[in-house]
Amino acid sequence: xAGITQSPRYKITETGRQVTLMCHQTWSHSYMFWYRQDLxxxxxxxxxxxxxxxxxxxxxxxxxxxxxxxTENFPLTLESATRSQTSVYFCASSESWNNQPQHFGDGTRLxxx
Amino acid sequence: xxxxxxxxxxITVSEGASLxxxxxxxxxxxxxxxWYVQSPGQGLQLLLKYFSGDTLVQGIKGFEAEFKRSxxxxxxxxPSVHWxxxxxxxxxxxxPGRFGxxxxxxxxx
Numbered sequence: 001x002a003g004i005t006q007s008p009r010y011k012i013t014e015t016g017r018q019v020t021l022m023c024h025q026t027w028s029h030s031y032m033f034w035y036r037q038d039l040x041x042x043x044x045x046x047x048x049x050x051x052x053x054x055x056x057x058x059x060x061x062x063x064x065x066x067x068x069x070x071t072e073n074f075p076l077t078l079e080s081a082t083r084s085q086t087s088v089y090f091c092a093s094s095e096s097w098n099n100q101p102q103h104f105g106d107g108t109r110l111x112x113x
Numbered sequence: 114x115x116x117x118x119x120x121x122x123x124i125t126v127s128e129g130a131s132l133x134x135x136x137x138x139x140x141x142x143x144x145x146x147x148w149y150v151q152s153p154g155q156g157l158q159l160l161l162k163y164f165s166g167d168t169l170v171q172g173i174k175g176f177e178a179e180f181k182r183s184x185x186x187x188x189x190x191x192p193s194v195h196w197x198x199x200x201x202x203x204x205x206x207x208x209p210g211r212f213g214x215x216x217x218x219x220x221x222x
Contacts, residue, residue, distance in 0.1 A: 004156075041214060042119075042212035042213050042214040042215050043157070043212040045209050045211070048209050059211070090156055098164060101159075101209075101210065102159055103159075104157045104158070106154070106156050107154075107155075107156055
């Protein structure tokens with residue numbers, strides 16, 4: 001079925017570890033986004049991508065790295081996880097810049113101990 | 114800088130009653146405006162969006178929203194709430210979207 005798939009759905013790790021959250025979409029949408037959701041803050045944009053090999057920082061990019069070698073995949077990496085990065089992470093996509101974001105994944109709940 | 118305020122953290126309405134969720138924004142130009150709904154444990158679903166033109170926008174699930182430039186508002190409305198509407202609602206502005214903190218809707222039987 002078409003959609004956005006995030007993996008894993010749940011992850012527990014320790015401070016200082018590297019962790020990668022995966023995002024895969026089947027629509028071939030140009031734009032993809034990573035958000036984190038924290039109580040009282042709504043969703044905050046971490047990074048976004050307009051196409052393969054084109055990425056840009058959002059509101060809270062520090063401590064995160066993204067890549068987009070293929071249109072359908074947009075992984076998010078925490079290079080050295082910190083407790084403040086405990087959150088729920090959502091990937092999203094849209095077909096155009098102003099029509100965004102249209103589709104969200106079900107999220108990854110990440111806990112950093 | 115663009116920003117979004119949802120003044121109500123939590124709203125409770127009775128099933129069948131009307132609903133209005135408030136959203137105020139700060140934006141330099143004509144904004145792109147969005148409303149999303151999030152059910153527990155799930156991602157967000159786009160309810161409706163406003164780019165330009167008619168200031169009353171119709172969305173899915175019987176929702177509508179009205180853009181009022183003079184009040185910098187984009188309030189979400191529904192004439193008769195159903196129990197299944199209980200969820201978290203988010204307003205967003207701009208591209209890329211900047212989200213409000215959300216309003217949690219509880220529906221009483």
